[in-house]
Amino acid sequence: MRGSVLLMIFLPILSIAAASQKSAQRATTLGAWSIRWQPVQIVNGAPVLFQVKPPTRLKNLSGSWLWHDVLFTWDPANKIWYGLAGTSLETKPGTYPLTLVAESEQGKPLSYLKKVRVGAGKYRMVRLVVPARYTEPNPTQMQEINQDKALKDKVFLQSAPEREWSGRFLPPVRARVSDVFGTRRQFNGAVQSVHQGLDYRVPAGTPVSAANNGTVMLAGPLFYEGNCVVLDHGLGLLTLYLHLSEIKVKEGDRVTRGQQIGLSGATGRATGAHLHIAVRWQGVYLNPTTLFALRFR
Structure with a gap:
């Protein structure tokens, strides 16, 4: 009887622990890249400031967009990586992939691709x-x-x-x-x-x-x-x-x-x-x- 009582107490504890571990694993698995840019509406001829929040801490981050390297710097105060890029006046309207390559603090290689749209500017x-x-x-x-x-x-x-x-x-x-x-x-x-x-x-x-x-x-x-x-x-x-x-x-x-x-x-x-x-x-x-x-x- 005493063993049954202990088992009944112990099983819920195990269930809670397992659920917590599963939840933590899910949070790690579902961690996503957050990528924003200024200006929100990009046109040909515009400079672009990319702001990247990765799913984990990184040793380094680099990227490429429109056949140019995008060099990122880390802002510890805001916990964001910033990278300056731009579009030439000759850039045609369309969607262009921003490719990100990084290394986590644990040494794991990471990569991500985000499609970024460029519209047509009006010039006189x-x-x-x-x-x-x-x-x-x-x-x-x-x-x-x-x-x-x-x-x-x-x-x-x-x-x-x-x-x-x-x-x-x-x-x-x-x-x-x-x-x-x-x-x-x-x-x-x-x-x-x-x-x-x-x-x-x-x-x-x-x-x-x-x-x-x-x-x-x-x-x-x-x-x-x-x-x-x-x-x-x-x-x-x-x-x-x-x-x-x-x-x-x-x-x-x-x-x-x-x-x-x-x-x-x-x-x-x-x-x-x-x-x-x-x-x-x-x-x-x-x-x-x-x-x-x-x-x-």
């Missing part, structure tokens, strides 16, 4: 008149243009492997936008380029600030860009500041977000005084307006 056309030398350069000017291209190609390949930026990116001036990203530009009656940046209508001599922390990779005059500063923010992300009347930094300088790097002007191919800022990520030009709206931690 503008007509501009500039001196003929900027649309029909002579042989001497073409030599200068080619030298500039070789220099820029070299600079664009030298991005630091670590993230240098911190927090949100800020506009370089406080002013009205005079021309948006993605505009098709007709110079002197012929379509010759797509506007791969953002123009601010500011008078010459307006202070221009760094959008975020970075290293000065280029600071000097170029044929089309005029006086130009290129900042490297790491992980393939660059910002470019064009048509400056004066440059306040030199190559190799480390700058902080909001630090003055130059004064606006009308040097290079410009129809008047203004500031042009461009954002370049792994060889792709992205919409600065969208970058400024991303909520970086």
Whole structure:
């Protein structure tokens, strides 16, 4: 009788323990990847900030999307992995897989695939008149243009492997936008380029600030860009500041977000005084307006 009583007491305890273990196993098994992104509606030409919460703690996380590597950094405060990516203006509307590869703290390899949709952005056309030398350069000017291209190609390949930026990116001036990203530009009656940046209508001599922390990779005059500063923010992300009347930094300088790097002007191919800022990520030009709206931690 006593044995029966003990058995009756012990069996429910075993059942509870087994249920708890099964529940824990189910929680582990059902653990899922949580992936979000900004902006919610992605269009061609937009930077994208992926936010990943994995099902377990990771040693590392990397990814690929639209044939580009996506490099993730860990935010311990929010327990989220952040990765910056982007879509070129040439990206066609459609669904593109984001492939994630990771290693857990226990050394187990993990992978996950998430389909991400890209829509079509709406971009306009503008007509501009500039001196003929900027649309029909002579042989001497073409030599200068080619030298500039070789220099820029070299600079664009030298991005630091670590993230240098911190927090949100800020506009370089406080002013009205005079021309948006993605505009098709007709110079002197012929379509010759797509506007791969953002123009601010500011008078010459307006202070221009760094959008975020970075290293000065280029600071000097170029044929089309005029006086130009290129900042490297790491992980393939660059910002470019064009048509400056004066440059306040030199190559190799480390700058902080909001630090003055130059004064606006009308040097290079410009129809008047203004500031042009461009954002370049792994060889792709992205919409600065969208970058400024991303909520970086």
